[in-house]
Amino acid sequence: MQGTGSDDERLDKAFLALADPVRRSLVARLSRSSATVNELAAPFQVSKQAISKHIQVLEKAGLITRSRDGQRRPCHLAPAALEELTSWIDGYRLAAEARFRALDRVLAATKSADHPEHE
Template identity: 55%
Template sequence: MADDDQLSRVFAALADPTRRDIVARLAAGDATVGDLAAPYDVSVQAVSKHIRVLTDVGLVSQTRDAQRRPCHLEADVLDLMTAWIERYRRQAQARYERLDDVLAEMGEDGHDPRRSRGAAS
């Protein structure tokens, strides 16, 4: 249940496009809040609030390096999200494969095999 709670909080945090962009930028490497704020037309304080949300859900951590506080993306949280998404992707894939099988059977002789077994129209 704890993973489900964290997953809900992470997805909620990533609902914001600025936070998704920050995560994408941190995937390329660590950066300071100032670095992360540079491309946006908002204050460093506003970006700090976004970082705080991402930190609270475990997606980002900050370390101290003299006067700098670089932000780091925590990949293990992304792994949790990926596992959740993958489970449903596999289920959808299995349904598509079953549909492909039914369509292939229908294509071989031109009719729905279920109808020949007395299924209702």
């Protein structure tokens, strides 16, 4: 349900893409509206080439798509790719939380056996 490469490769690229404050800022900006490279580069101190590289990292990770508008190459956020990441994380987070809740219940049961509250 996505571009080329194994699941692992896509997750590698996507998580790596988000492991940089500049690229996270680009994602945040693009969540408000699509934008060109120049527009995206404006708020940053680094060169336009550096932003162009960041954009390529995001694109290869599938987190953004690009279109053509004359000489401009607008960038658009790809929410489905973000959703893949939260799904991956949540699968394991929810499993761990369920396990901890089960442990809490056992501890509570043990404690109420030591110090019964009724009976």
